[in-house]
Amino acid sequence: MTIEDVLSIKNLADEEIKKTGDLKSVQALRIKYLGKKGVLTAKINSLGAIPKEDRPEYGRVINETKDYVESLIKQQEEFFKASELENLLKANRIDVTVPGFFIPHGYQHPTSRVLDEIVDVFLSLGFRIEEGPEVESDYYNFEALNFPKDHPARDMQDTFYVTDDVVLRTHTSPVQVRVMEKNKPPLRVIAPGKVYRCDADVSHTPMFQQIEGFMVDEHISMSDLKGVLEIFAHAVFGASTPVRFRPSFFPFTEPSAEVDIGCVICGGTGCRVCKNSGWVEILGAGMINPRVFEMVGYDPELYTGFAFGMGVES
Amino acid sequence: MKASIKWLKEFVDFPLSPKEIAIALTMSGLEVEALEERDDDAILEVSIPPNRPDCLSIMGIAREISAILRLPFKNISVSVPKEEGEPPSVEIKDSALCRRYASRIIRGVKVAPSPQRISHRLELHGFRPANNVVDITNYVLLEMGHPLHAFDLGRLAGNRIIVKTAGPVNKILTLDNAHKNLAGDMLLIWDADKPVAIAGIMGGLDTEVSSSTVNILLESAYFNPVSVRRTSKAINLSTESSYRFERGADIEGLGSALNRAAQLIAETAGGKLTAMTDNYPAALKPVHIPVSLSKINKILGVDIDFSVVRDLLIRLGFEIKRAGEGITVIPPSFRQDIQRDIDVIEEIARLYGYDKFPATLPAVRMQTMPQGSGLFPATYRVIKTIENSMRSSGFSEVINYSFLNPLVFDTLRFPVNDKRREVIKIRNPLRKEEEALRTTLIPALLDNVILNISRGEKSLRFFELTRVFLPAGQKLPHESLRLAAVYLKSPHAPSLWQGKHEGFYEMKGAMENLFIKLRIKNYSFTDSDLCEPYLYPGKSCAVSVNGRNIGSLGTLHPALSESLDI
Numbered sequence A: 001m002t003i004e005d006v007l008s009i010k011n012l013a014d015e016e017i018k019k020t021g022d023l024k025s026v027q028a029l030r031i032k033y034l035g036k037k038g039v040l041t042a043k044i045n046s047l048g049a050i051p052k053e054d055r056p057e058y059g060r061v062i063n064e065t066k067d068y069v070e071s072l073i074k075q076q077e078e079f080f081k082a083s084e085l086e087n088l089l090k091a092n093r094i095d096v097t098v099p100g101f102f103i104p105h106g107y108q109h110p111t112s113r114v115l116d117e118i119v120d121v122f123l124s125l126g127f128r129i130e131e132g133p134e135v136e137s138d139y140y141n142f143e144a145l146n147f148p149k150d151h152p153a154r155d156m157q158d159t160f161y162v163t164d165d166v167v168l169r170t171h172t173s174p175v176q177v178r179v180m181e182k183n184k185p186p187l188r189v190i191a192p193g194k195v196y197r198c199d200a201d202v203s204h205t206p207m208f209q210q211i212e213g214f215m216v217d218e219h220i221s222m223s224d225l226k227g228v229l230e231i232f233a234h235a236v237f238g239a240s241t242p243v244r245f246r247p248s249f250f251p252f253t254e255p256s257a258e259v260d261i262g263c264v265i266c267g268g269t270g271c272r273v274c275k276n277s278g279w280v281e282i283l284g285a286g287m288i289n290p291r292v293f294e295m296v297g298y299d300p301e302l303y304t305g306f307a308f309g310m311g312v313e314s
Numbered sequence B: 001m002k003a004s005i006k007w008l009k010e011f012v013d014f015p016l017s018p019k020e021i022a023i024a025l026t027m028s029g030l031e032v033e034a035l036e037e038r039d040d041d042a043i044l045e046v047s048i049p050p051n052r053p054d055c056l057s058i059m060g061i062a063r064e065i066s067a068i069l070r071l072p073f074k075n076i077s078v079s080v081p082k083e084e085g086e087p088p089s090v091e092i093k094d095s096a097l098c099r100r101y102a103s104r105i106i107r108g109v110k111v112a113p114s115p116q117r118i119s120h121r122l123e124l125h126g127f128r129p130a131n132n133v134v135d136i137t138n139y140v141l142l143e144m145g146h147p148l149h150a151f152d153l154g155r156l157a158g159n160r161i162i163v164k165t166a167g168p169v170n171k172i173l174t175l176d177n178a179h180k181n182l183a184g185d186m187l188l189i190w191d192a193d194k195p196v197a198i199a200g201i202m203g204g205l206d207t208e209v210s211s212s213t214v215n216i217l218l219e220s221a222y223f224n225p226v227s228v229r230r231t232s233k234a235i236n237l238s239t240e241s242s243y244r245f246e247r248g249a250d251i252e253g254l255g256s257a258l259n260r261a262a263q264l265i266a267e268t269a270g271g272k273l274t275a276m277t278d279n280y281p282a283a284l285k286p287v288h289i290p291v292s293l294s295k296i297n298k299i300l301g302v303d304i305d306f307s308v309v310r311d312l313l314i315r316l317g318f319e320i321k322r323a324g325e326g327i328t329v330i331p332p333s334f335r336q337d338i339q340r341d342i343d344v345i346e347e348i349a350r351l352y353g354y355d356k357f358p359a360t361l362p363a364v365r366m367q368t369m370p371q372g373s374g375l376f377p378a379t380y381r382v383i384k385t386i387e388n389s390m391r392s393s394g395f396s397e398v399i400n401y402s403f404l405n406p407l408v409f410d411t412l413r414f415p416v417n418d419k420r421r422e423v424i425k426i427r428n429p430l431r432k433e434e435e436a437l438r439t440t441l442i443p444a445l446l447d448n449v450i451l452n453i454s455r456g457e458k459s460l461r462f463f464e465l466t467r468v469f470l471p472a473g474q475k476l477p478h479e480s481l482r483l484a485a486v487y488l489k490s491p492h493a494p495s496l497w498q499g500k501h502e503g504f505y506e507m508k509g510a511m512e513n514l515f516i517k518l519r520i521k522n523y524s525f526t527d528s529d530l531c532e533p534y535l536y537p538g539k540s541c542a543v544s545v546n547g548r549n550i551g552s553l554g555t556l557h558p559a560l561s562e563s564l565d566i
Ligand SMILES: [Zn+2]
Pocket: A263, A264, A265, A266, A267, A268, A269, A270, A271, A272, A273, A274, A275, A276, A278, A279
């Protein structure tokens, strides 16, 4: 072995390493030169056969060569690793504009949504929620609400009968009577629920949702009814919606009122929805009839109150 | 009630357009539902509330217009021609059911078609003209609101009228050529031998005025509203006449209606009329209603003084007297709906105008909630939590009718002794399939699935949270809150799990999610082949909370999904 041999290995390695095209061939050269059975390793292992005085010189040249090859290979490896990573990132691009995946969320029924919205308005005014049965006695559905038997006012509501004395409630108003029987004023109550009418007319459904509300205390007036229902109408239909009150008839309120809002479809100029009147009826209301107070044992000279009821459609 | 503007103007000369008068009436309590403009007239369709029978006539509506617009009301001037001959012989046997019966006989009429001005008006108001005698009874009914009836006197046995109940008589043939079954307590009009009319509802065919009629007996009576209504309901016959009697006719005004009709018949059909036989055993005593001014203002939340109140009530034809701090009000006889001070206050409010009331907010007294109740019943909060949980699991809310077709129990393979077969039935359902109240929510949800499949849906999740109605051995059923959910899974839907399982685990996950939201910890799903007859044995389970069975969960039974084509 001569110094020249080692230098020619260095030149060959230099040439071969620089010619490599990928990481794999660089790694093959690492084995070829620096592996356990590599060319340079073999030279190091054969140092023992070199005459003692020449060993330091040989050792220095071989080590220099080894370090040189080592760093060259490392440099080349890093180059290929970096470019491989770059290729990997390039290859793995995703389309971020594709729609996301999610567990589909269920929908609330439109009627429930409207119902909740209305209930929220009254809860914020300090009303509390009460419920009553949907299958109701004639007494609560009619009699106690001043619909005497054999009175034409009963024709106002087509009734499903279970027996002579039991009906599917035609309105949520029986809740008024049930609550007043059990509680003393002051009362502010709202009662949402299902009601039933056996209207054979195709434009009516036999079941729909209604919300009843009432307030009883010592000094509740018709003007208060107007004030509270205006707050409600403006909260639900918009602050600039016109609201009007006009006289009507319900056996359980007196005076009674029908509440209309300006038609949102035509803006009040008249269209098919509002039957050309510019107004759409949203609810019935009135001052609770003293007869109802008498039925529940309230003193009608002491207490006054208002009640309202509205059908809720989506 | 239809009302011609032209006819109304005969009683009150108002300068408003048809549209303006429609708004004025609507804003004071008589809602005009439709307005039909014609060449030289306009017809209002006015909705008359049940407490205002006095407005079921042209004059009644005209009176309202006169009150609303402060215009003079031009009353009809009735002048009866010379009276001659024997007046009718009338006997009231049941004065509780007939408080007044007035009548005249007109002899020698020529029954013929009515003059055009009469028949035209009848047609405009929805009446079919018959002959001059019958038409005039209808004309006066429209004009003055009081129902009248004309009998062929020649066919009245004994030439007399007896007002009494049916007793043992159980049938009568009425003008509509149909036999009506009678009950003993129904009030009838009789001649000497037989019943000739169902009082206040319809005349008998036998004594009908026809082209051969020469002498007539004209009836103007007051029949008990409850009695007329009961009979009308029982024989399932409502007429223009019964509609008015059951709401309350004007007992004081029936004499002028009789005279008006007698005069018009004499003018158009000729004949001589007799004096009036007026059986009126106990005259109506007008009510005197004390009303305090402070109560008016307290209830309405306004501040109006006596002069305003007086003006409003006088316009309505009420008589008023100052009585100390308050007033005493005497309503006219046609306003039988005015009995208490609140009725008077309503009239004041109505005519004063609701739009003139301020909109105020009530002063509120706070109070403790009733024992055991918060702002709302505990169930309300639970309902909202369940709804939110089901929606977050992907289930949409449905609201189905509370009705059920009992045939569905066989489809669902319910055993004969299944408790849910005991349903509450509706006596008058709109459809046979809706004759029972639901004891289970499942059938309607399956119907929802079938409907949506037919619309091309492949995958859906629905839930319904509402009451079922269970017989409870007392007057009212037990109304019990139930949750039901259905999941239709498309075979192609992506899934986190391998293998076929028809969405069982998604459904179970939704249940578990619900328990977490309701803070229920001690729940379990127990393998059971028998939990529900409509579920797939081996792919269904019972659900328990604290060891108590609360429901079931599973895949639809294959036989059921095949028969329903799901
Ligand atoms: Zn409109």
